[in-house]
Amino acid sequence: MSAIPEFHLYAFWRSSATFRVRAALNLKGLKAHELFVNLEAGEHLRPDFLAINPLGGIPALVQAGQPPITQSLAILEFLEELQPEPPLLPRDLHGRARVRSLAAMLASDTHPLLTPRIKKYLATQAGMDDAAWRAWQVHWFGTGLAALEQRLAREPQTGRYCHGDTVTMADVVLASILAVMRVFKIPSQNTPTIDRIMASLDALEAFALADPFRQQGAPA
């Protein structure tokens, strides 16, 4: 009876990429039934999940009757096209390019370096211990955020949020990175513009509801 599409979302409580989809669904007034995939128990590597995403990555969004959609940026673009209001991209071509570029600085050039499969490879193949992994995390989160901070601080399009005074995909991805940094207790340092924007994002219900510690499976 409803025109609202029915979604399932394969999710893990602290997954940064899952946070992005949760926040975007919330912003657009859409809902998904979450299916918990326990990364710590290796459930993402079981045949039934690899049939959904052979890379074993979370999240995957499934609209009833359609094939699963994987890759968080592809899911954000899908949701934007499915439900254009409120928009998560500006209208002008160069504004859209800027938002997508800011988002990719973290979603493509930062976060993929910091996922469990990378940790596993470095521990088993390169003898990286916990302290060295921690240094790797701090380095690459810090590198991505420092570059983003420089752009946000100097580019005139930055407003209350990453691009003007409206929430965009860039904010969704930024918040997703800071959410997982909070989980790992890695502070963001020397990022005053990012800190200011995050304070605004933290005040929004769509982001608060996506917080890792409010999800199924999170530690009490």
Next chain:
Amino acid sequence: MSAIPEFHLYAFWRSSATFRVRAALNLKGLKAHELFVNLEAGEHLRPDFLAINPLGGIPALVQAGQPPITQSLAILEFLEELQPEPPLLPRDLHGRARVRSLAAMLASDTHPLLTPRIKKYLATQAGMDDAAWRAWQVHWFGTGLAALEQRLAREPQTGRYCHGDTVTMADVVLASILAVMRVFKIPSQNTPTIDRIMASLDALEAFALADPFRQQGAPA
């Protein structure tokens, strides 16, 4: 007198992400004047380039009078919106999501693990020697391609190319990864569907002209 926009492209001959932009420009009949940034000489870390991209990454596309656009997927989306014909995304929502997802499997979840800054960190901070770096390259290129092969082989939307019989962003990214694997002499193994698609892509002038070995700075 022409309506064709004037572009400059900061480029490096063997850069996989630069290949993507070159191929997309060629497919859309657009031209860019390339500005050679020698990654091997560290030119991407000089202040004048960091002012364009504080992450130090190639490529950056500059349309006259506009700020630079960084991040290859953001540039591909920009070119698609600027010059919609021929389209590099299908029309239907789920088809677009599939193409973007296939592209991100390689552009987000594979290639960022394999860039010079990662090699430098692993060599200097984790004591990774050339043989171990080679094993890392083989592992992550292979992981990304194996997952993509599974999807292409089993999903009915695969055609002559990654999605049907029309070239899309997924093909552009796939070819960009195989181009850099060829530079590093890393073969793609057990990927019959990918091999078949690449044979079709290799026959297209837009891709042949983007070949790393045909660019300024390439070894003779």
